[in-house]
Amino acid sequence: MVNEFKLKQEICEVGRKIYAKGFAAANDGNISCRIDKNTVLCTPTMVSKGFLKPDDICTVQIDGKQIAGRKKRTSEVLLHLEIYKQVPEVNAVVHCHPPHATAFSVAGETIPTCILPEVEVFLGTIPTTAYETPGAQDFANTILPFVQKSKIAVLKNHGTVSWGETVDRAYWWTEILDAYCRILLLAKQIGRVERISEPKVEELLDLKERFGIGVDPRRLQNADLCVNTEFGRGYDQASCCSKSPDATIEAAASGPWSDADMERVVQEITDRIMAAAK
Numbered sequence: 001m002v003n004e005f006k007l008k009q010e011i012c013e014v015g016r017k018i019y020a021k022g023f024a025a026a027n028d029g030n031i032s033c034r035i036d037k038n039t040v041l042c043t044p045t046m047v048s049k050g051f052l053k054p055d056d057i058c059t060v061q062i063d064g065k066q067i068a069g070r071k072k073r074t075s076e077v078l079l080h081l082e083i084y085k086q087v088p089e090v091n092a093v094v095h096c097h098p099p100h101a102t103a104f105s106v107a108g109e110t111i112p113t114c115i116l117p118e119v120e121v122f123l124g125t126i127p128t129t130a131y132e133t134p135g136a137q138d139f140a141n142t143i144l145p146f147v148q149k150s151k152i153a154v155l156k157n158h159g160t161v162s163w164g165e166t167v168d169r170a171y172w173w174t175e176i177l178d179a180y181c182r183i184l185l186l187a188k189q190i191g192r193v194e195r196i197s198e199p200k201v202e203e204l205l206d207l208k209e210r211f212g213i214g215v216d217p218r219r220l221q222n223a224d225l226c227v228n229t230e231f232g233r234g235y236d237q238a239s240c241c242s243k244s245p246d247a248t249i250e251a252a253a254s255g256p257w258s259d260a261d262m263e264r265v266v267q268e269i270t271d272r273i274m275a276a277a278k
């Protein structure tokens with residue numbers, strides 16, 4: 001027999017976490033938890049996830065009809081329900097707008113793999129859905145291609161959705177992903193991003209199987225282990241030299257300074273001073 005009140009408390013607790021982490025501004029985000037095959041608890045619309053009370057939580061049927069709760073259910077619960085319908089083992093779904101992970105989809109950049117061990121083991125390849133207006137069934141359907149092969153997806157120009165056996169687990173995947181994306185962005189600011197070699201990633205996937213986390217979908221589908229290997233290449237000679245002097249100065253200013261960059265910038269500035277002095 002499930003303890004509904006306890007599950008509502010867990011939803012409120014994860015609500016506080018996503019709000020405190022900056023993953024859900026104002027009333028953004030929604031959390032749900034399955035209580036039986038066809039019944040789901042979910043957060044209400046227009047309420048900050050940072051201040052939820054168990055009494056705020058709504059109960060809906062798998063078709064989306066609300067059957068209990070004094071507040072109106074979130075319209076985005078349809079996205080959660082699609083996941084429950086597809087994967088019987090999933091008991092919880094967390095949707096929010098973590099800034100670092102969301103930034104990748106806004107920039108049209110696939111999140112790269114083969115960089116951090118934990119991400120290879122827990123998440124693997126992170127898909128991005130097609131963009132759709134949030135709330136309606138078309139939006140919910142954008143998750144369908146990915147529910148069986150992942151436990152988290154980036155929603156194009158919107159946020160993320162993650163799912164798991166418990167509310168806490170579903171939240172973990174979001175937290176791991178956003179921390180990862182933050183590290184990627186910081187590393188790229190320092191200069192470039194270095195990868196783990198494919199044989200070493202294979203070792204991690206062996207560990208994943210040995211720990212009982214499961215066979216990585218990349219192995220099942222014979223897919224590429226490392227995606228978006230272009231990410232974080234840094235600024236090389238070729239990308240800076242073919243551009244105008246202004247672009248050269250900008251590229252050198254935003255990337256790491258090589259001796260050649262420095263020489264070109266000094267030359268350019270000298271030329272301009274000389275021209276102005278004439």
Ligand SMILES: [Zn+2]
Pocket residue numbers: 028029076095096097134158159
């Ligand atoms: Zn949203």
